[in-house]
Amino acid sequence: MLPQNINAEIITIGDEILIGQIIDSNSAWIAQQLNLLGINVYQITSISDNNKHIINALDLASSRADLILVTGGLGPTRDDLTKSTITNYFNAKLKKDETVLNHIRQLLEPKKVTVNELNIGQADVPDNCQVLHNAYGTAPGMWFEKNEKIYVFMPGVPFEMRGIVKEELLPRLKQYFKSPAIVHKTLMLQGIAESMLAKHIEPWELQLPSNIKLAYLPSPGIIRLRLTARGDSQKALAGLIDVEINKLKPLIEDWFFSEQDEQLEMVISKLLKNNNKTISTAESCTGGKLASLITSISGASEYFRGSVVAYANDIKIKILGVPAEIIATNGAVSQTVVEIMAQQARELFNTDYAIATSGIAGPEGGTPEKPVGTVWIAVSSHNQTITKMYSFGDNNRERNIQRTSSSALNELRKLILLETEGE
Amino acid sequence: MLPQNINAEIITIGDEILIGQIIDSNSAWIAQQLNLLGINVYQITSISDNNKHIINALDLASSRADLILVTGGLGPTRDDLTKSTITNYFNAKLKKDETVLNHIRQLLEPKKVTVNELNIGQADVPDNCQVLHNAYGTAPGMWFEKNEKIYVFMPGVPFEMRGIVKEELLPRLKQYFKSPAIVHKTLMLQGIAESMLAKHIEPWELQLPSNIKLAYLPSPGIIRLRLTARGDSQKALAGLIDVEINKLKPLIEDWFFSEQDEQLEMVISKLLKNNNKTISTAESCTGGKLASLITSISGASEYFRGSVVAYANDIKIKILGVPAEIIATNGAVSQTVVEIMAQQARELFNTDYAIATSGIAGPEGGTPEKPVGTVWIAVSSHNQTITKMYSFGDNNRERNIQRTSSSALNELRKLILLETEGE
Numbered sequence: 001m002l003p004q005n006i007n008a009e010i011i012t013i014g015d016e017i018l019i020g021q022i023i024d025s026n027s028a029w030i031a032q033q034l035n036l037l038g039i040n041v042y043q044i045t046s047i048s049d050n051n052k053h054i055i056n057a058l059d060l061a062s063s064r065a066d067l068i069l070v071t072g073g074l075g076p077t078r079d080d081l082t083k084s085t086i087t088n089y090f091n092a093k094l095k096k097d098e099t100v101l102n103h104i105r106q107l108l109e110p111k112k113v114t115v116n117e118l119n120i121g122q123a124d125v126p127d128n129c130q131v132l133h134n135a136y137g138t139a140p141g142m143w144f145e146k147n148e149k150i151y152v153f154m155p156g157v158p159f160e161m162r163g164i165v166k167e168e169l170l171p172r173l174k175q176y177f178k179s180p181a182i183v184h185k186t187l188m189l190q191g192i193a194e195s196m197l198a199k200h201i202e203p204w205e206l207q208l209p210s211n212i213k214l215a216y217l218p219s220p221g222i223i224r225l226r227l228t229a230r231g232d233s234q235k236a237l238a239g240l241i242d243v244e245i246n247k248l249k250p251l252i253e254d255w256f257f258s259e260q261d262e263q264l265e266m267v268i269s270k271l272l273k274n275n276n277k278t279i280s281t282a283e284s285c286t287g288g289k290l291a292s293l294i295t296s297i298s299g300a301s302e303y304f305r306g307s308v309v310a311y312a313n314d315i316k317i318k319i320l321g322v323p324a325e326i327i328a329t330n331g332a333v334s335q336t337v338v339e340i341m342a343q344q345a346r347e348l349f350n351t352d353y354a355i356a357t358s359g360i361a362g363p364e365g366g367t368p369e370k371p372v373g374t375v376w377i378a379v380s381s382h383n384q385t386i387t388k389m390y391s392f393g394d395n396n397r398e399r400n401i402q403r404t405s406s407s408a409l410n411e412l413r414k415l416i417l418l419e420t421e422g423e
Numbered sequence: 424m425l426p427q428n429i430n431a432e433i434i435t436i437g438d439e440i441l442i443g444q445i446i447d448s449n450s451a452w453i454a455q456q457l458n459l460l461g462i463n464v465y466q467i468t469s470i471s472d473n474n475k476h477i478i479n480a481l482d483l484a485s486s487r488a489d490l491i492l493v494t495g496g497l498g499p500t501r502d503d504l505t506k507s508t509i510t511n512y513f514n515a516k517l518k519k520d521e522t523v524l525n526h527i528r529q530l531l532e533p534k535k536v537t538v539n540e541l542n543i544g545q546a547d548v549p550d551n552c553q554v555l556h557n558a559y560g561t562a563p564g565m566w567f568e569k570n571e572k573i574y575v576f577m578p579g580v581p582f583e584m585r586g587i588v589k590e591e592l593l594p595r596l597k598q599y600f601k602s603p604a605i606v607h608k609t610l611m612l613q614g615i616a617e618s619m620l621a622k623h624i625e626p627w628e629l630q631l632p633s634n635i636k637l638a639y640l641p642s643p644g645i646i647r648l649r650l651t652a653r654g655d656s657q658k659a660l661a662g663l664i665d666v667e668i669n670k671l672k673p674l675i676e677d678w679f680f681s682e683q684d685e686q687l688e689m690v691i692s693k694l695l696k697n698n699n700k701t702i703s704t705a706e707s708c709t710g711g712k713l714a715s716l717i718t719s720i721s722g723a724s725e726y727f728r729g730s731v732v733a734y735a736n737d738i739k740i741k742i743l744g745v746p747a748e749i750i751a752t753n754g755a756v757s758q759t760v761v762e763i764m765a766q767q768a769r770e771l772f773n774t775d776y777a778i779a780t781s782g783i784a785g786p787e788g789g790t791p792e793k794p795v796g797t798v799w800i801a802v803s804s805h806n807q808t809i810t811k812m813y814s815f816g817d818n819n820r821e822r823n824i825q826r827t828s829s830s831a832l833n834e835l836r837k838l839i840l841l842e843t844e845g846e
Contacts, residue, residue, distance in 0.1 A: 017450075017451070017454075017467065018454055018463075018464045018465070018466070018467065019454055019455070019458050019464065019638065020450075020451040020452060020453070020454030020455035020456075020458060020464075021451075021638055021639070021640055022451065023446060023447070023448050023451045024446070024447060024450075024451070024467075025446050027440075027443075027447070027469070028440065028443040028444075028445065028446045028447070029443060030443070031440075031441055031442055031443030032442070032443030032444075033443075035442050035443060040441075041441045041442065041443075042441070042470075042471065042476075043441070043468060043469065043470050043471075043476075043480075044440065044441065044447075044468070044469035045466065045467070045468050045469075046450070046466065046467040046468075047466055048465070048466075053465075053466075057466075060483070184442070186444075193531075193534070193536050194498060194499060195499040195536070195539060195541045195542050195561070196536055196537070196539070198499060198541055199539045199541060213438075215438055215439060216498060217439050217444065217445065218498075218580065224444075226439070226444065228438075228442075261444075281711075281732075283711075283714075286715075287714055287715055287717070287718025287719070287723070287727075288704075288706075288711035288712070288713070288714025288715040288717075288718060288730055288732065289711070289715045289718075290711070291706075291710055291711025291714075291715075291732045291734075292709075292710055292711035292712045292714075292715045294710070294711075295710025295711060295712075295732075295734065295824075296710070296820070296821065296824070298785070298786055298787060298820055299787065300710070300734070301734055301735070301788075304710075304734050305734055305735040305738055306731065306732045306733050306734045306735060306738040306742070307711055307730070307731070307732035307734075308729065308730070308731055308732075308742075309704075309711065309714045309718075309729045309730035309731075309732070310729050311714075311718065311723070311724055311727050311728055311729045311730075312724070312728040312729060312772075315728055315729040315772060319729070319731075319742070319771070348742070349735075349738060362721070363721055364721060364722065391533070391534070391535070392534070393533035393534040393535075394534075396559070396582070397719070397721055398719065399582070401718075401719070
């Protein structure tokens with residue numbers, strides 16, 4: 001049995017990460033899996049496919065952690081030196097594993113791939129490791145124990161690595177040690193800056209029990225606020241976190257939209273489905289981004305009927321029926337225009353709700369009266385149309401489109417809640 | 424001046440990476456930028472927001488590398504201990520930087536954000552660092568020199584970090600040391616898998632001079648093929664790369680779309696502007712993604728007039744005028760429907776070109792005849808409408824939408840070229 005508070009480290013081997021050719025998404029996935037077991041990841045290290053570097057990284061990681069998980073460097077091609085390096089590192093000899101060899105043959109033969117010596121070489125494993133079966137590929141996983149530390153080596157191909165972790169590694173780790181309890185909870189907020197939120201909830205943060213940690217994870221328009229509690233009992237921690245969240249919620253109700261780790265388009269998907277309502281959009285400055293976000297959710301066809309991206313003014317007139325004189329008088333970026341766009345979209349698509357946007361995404365196109373970042377948003381239902389103006393004060397086109405989209409989805413969420421809570 | 428072959432390390436600070444909540448994409452981006460300067464990244468390390476861990480990681484990195492780039496841990500909130508840790512590490516004192524303070528005020532005031540003491544605290548910087556201006560955020564970058572090593576600290580918010588790297592860091596690094604001559608050239612390809620491309624161009628790759636390296640940077644539907652030449656003379660290398668690219672181009676002409684490092688929506692933007700043509704879209708399975716990509720380019724209003732996202736079948740009938748009996752006979756995912764959608768969009772929006780998409784993005788909704796990943800794309804001009812069917816053979820909704828979008832934009836590109844080359 002390992003000690004209760006065990007630290008893990010993840011090492012990824014491969015030059016393609018160090019030259020920025022691929023993003024290391026394996027480590028985040030492994031970290032999530034370990035966290036769910038209560039195992040803390042102390043460090044993630046990406047190193048090159050080099051004998052000396054691998055040994056140095058293993059030495060350093062085992063000086064800090066009890067469990068060292070290594071991915072990468074186990075493919076069939078000659079640039080993978082990992083296996084000979086680790087065979088030496090654990091004072092082992094390579095031996096042919098017949099079970100692995102049979103598996104390699106079974107895997108390759110139906111694909112009409114000739115089993116060559118590179119593939120056969122993959123069945124050679126150090127004689128003092130336990131093989132972790134790789135159901136989805138030819139490179140086996142390997143489990144070593146040395147000086148009360150555990151070392152696990154896996155291939156870097158994501159779906160192969162995930163198969164080994166789920167089917168072989170996690171069951172072994174659960175047997176090997178009893179982990180401390182850990183509970184995470186993530187609150188999603190829209191429409192407030194990180195520093196303002198921090199100031200606003202500071203008194204609450206200062207009274208948090210010492211075993212609850214708070215982290216801010218911001219992106220344009222959205223903040224994820226994560227609470228993490230550690231202790232002995234999963235159940236007690238869940239209760240403790242709930243107590244703190246119940247204190248926090250009244251402070252953040254203007255911006256809070258979910259306590260699942262989910263985006264606004266998913267929250268809206270659930271709301272519309274649960275209430276059997278439909279939605280459409282009429283987009284100018286968001287240029288299709290709103291429709292694209294809404295349809296990124298599988299099953300969106302149940303509630304999303306369509307969108308008109310009315311980029312040119314005469315399209316606002318022709319398809320959405322905005323009177324030409326209203327655009328001439330008020331400009332396309334105006335309360336009246338966005339209000340009519342939303343109402344007309346709702347009628348055109350025959351939906352319960354519609355969202356409309358019109359604004360200046362930039363970086364060009366601003367005027368002194370309507371600088372870049374000026375946006376009007378309307379959300380409309382059978383009963384009412386709510387319009388709001390935003391001044392994002394930002395010249396960045398992509399961020400202005402993102403902020404407009406998240407603000408619009410949040411306004412829609414509020415309107416649906418307002419109208420369905422009494423039902 | 425630093426030695427010519429310098430090693431860099433990247434350290435990312437933040438618990439959110441270690442618990443797997445976010446994927447570290449900053450490091451790959453930084454590694455790419457350093458590579459372009461000829462700087463080798465030896466190791467990437469992700470650590471927690473912890474005093475001892477930060478110091479330990481800095482010590483180790485500086486024992487191996489000459490340049491240490493650190494991101495994260497510089498937000499305004501209390502979970503960021505980095506600044507006090509590094510102030511001690513470099514034997515400095517914090518002092519208020521008036522330039523930074525003014526910048527923070529200028530950034531926050533137009534957003535109607537009250538400048539609180541957390542924001543003002545961000546203007547405190549160690550008195551022995553050079554400030555790297557953060558044009559897009561309140562946390563300044565910091566450059567230290569100690570024992571002939573360079574240490575740079577930047578916030579972890581990607582667009583802020585990228586701004587500092589491009590506008591402040593890279594120019595300084597270029598001044599600081601003379602790197603060997605290096606020339607990069609990136610070719611953009613659409614519509615071929617990485618392994619097929621690799622096989623297809625293998626004879627060409629094998630004859631490359633030894634000082635030219637080839638890298639594949641794939642994303643769904645798009646491959647960036649980067650050639651890197653190293654040597655003594657920038658001019659000689661540029662000539663050498665041109666020779667190789669001229670040999671390569673005939674082999675890849677079916678998929679090649681740009682030798683700038685630019686996306687299809689930018690290539691199309693230039694084509695449409697140069698030829699004074701306009702475009703609209705009629706989208707089903709892409710759900711607004713095509714319009715969103717097209718309008719992500721500043722100045723898109725010059726050529727993009729609008730889009731109908733016709734998600735529900737009766738919207739295809741009502742707004743796009745697809746005859747109901749054609750949908751009933753052929754299904755919405757069919758050659759006839761997508762052809763009519765494109766032609767009708769061109770007429771409705773009065774544009775020179777139109778794109779239409781209809782397919783099964785998944786993961787639900789597939790049938791034995793039309794499995795998930797089956798997509799029809801049409802591109803239409805005054806003279807012709809070209810339709811193609813794709814079978815992506817993938818259950819992933821996001822990737823199917825991305826592949827459909829890039830395939831559609833590439834078909835449009837080919838049609839425009841076909842019709843304008845003679846003009």
